[in-house]
Amino acid sequence: MTLFHDLKEANLEVWQSYTRHEFIRKLADESLELAAFQRYLIQDYHFLIHFARAYGLAVYKQTTLEGIQHSMDGLKNIVWETGLHTSMTAEWGISPEELNATPEDLGTVAYTRYVIDTAVTGTLLDLYVSLSPCLIGYAEIGAEIAHVLEDNPDHPYRQWIETYIDPQFVKASEEEIKNLDTLAGEGPLSEQRFAELSRIFATASRLEAEFWQQAL
Numbered sequence: 001m002t003l004f005h006d007l008k009e010a011n012l013e014v015w016q017s018y019t020r021h022e023f024i025r026k027l028a029d030e031s032l033e034l035a036a037f038q039r040y041l042i043q044d045y046h047f048l049i050h051f052a053r054a055y056g057l058a059v060y061k062q063t064t065l066e067g068i069q070h071s072m073d074g075l076k077n078i079v080w081e082t083g084l085h086t087s088m089t090a091e092w093g094i095s096p097e098e099l100n101a102t103p104e105d106l107g108t109v110a111y112t113r114y115v116i117d118t119a120v121t122g123t124l125l126d127l128y129v130s131l132s133p134c135l136i137g138y139a140e141i142g143a144e145i146a147h148v149l150e151d152n153p154d155h156p157y158r159q160w161i162e163t164y165i166d167p168q169f170v171k172a173s174e175e176e177i178k179n180l181d182t183l184a185g186e187g188p189l190s191e192q193r194f195a196e197l198s199r200i201f202a203t204a205s206r207l208e209a210e211f212w213q214q215a216l
């Protein structure tokens with residue numbers, strides 16, 4: 001079993017409140033209003049900018065070339081993801097200047113600054129645990145709802161779903177599960193250390209659920 005598996009099992013209720021949120025159910029069954037999706041995606045653009053900063057701090061905290069490469073790949077993956085946001089917002093007629101000028105909602109501030117605070121005050125493992133619901137959760141959500149694209153080739157949220165089932169994104173998620181185990185090291189974690197990591201994981205997962213909620 002992996003550390004990620006143990007963290008998810010220890011926080012299954014909060015994890016599912018995120019990955020099975022009403023926002024995702026509506027997005028998959030096409031009942032999500034475009035205005036809610038637009039609110040979400042604009043906030044998510046801000047979110048990704050701050051997450052890129054958090055990955056920058058992960059690069060800084062690494063002490064090996066291999067580790068630096070891994071964190072840089074994570075950062076690149078976040079920047080790659082913003083292609084979705086810049087192309088969809090451009091389609092809606094929002095200029096890059098307007099996009100950058102939109103204010104951050106409080107849920108966006110809370111989540112991103114929590115992760116950056118964890119990056120600054122915690123260990124590299126603490127930081128990666130706080131980042132894990134983002135990457136691994138979206139890959140799980142993508143896999144869960146991908147079938148709707150077969151049912152409707154003109155699904156309104158096709159571009160979003162395709163981003164999170166893209167082989168590059170799925171591979172990054174799989175690598176992250178392995179990375180958490182590498183950072184945790186050999187042998188079982190003490191009960192106290194697992195509890196610390198579990199608290200970080202639960203907080204980030206709750207903030208993910210709140211992030212959907214703020215757009216509804």
Ligand SMILES: Cc1ncc(CN)c(N)n1
Nearest residue numbers: 044047133134135138211
């Ligand atoms: C809020 C949130 N969480 C996760 C992801 C996937 N990187 C995202 N784009 N936005």
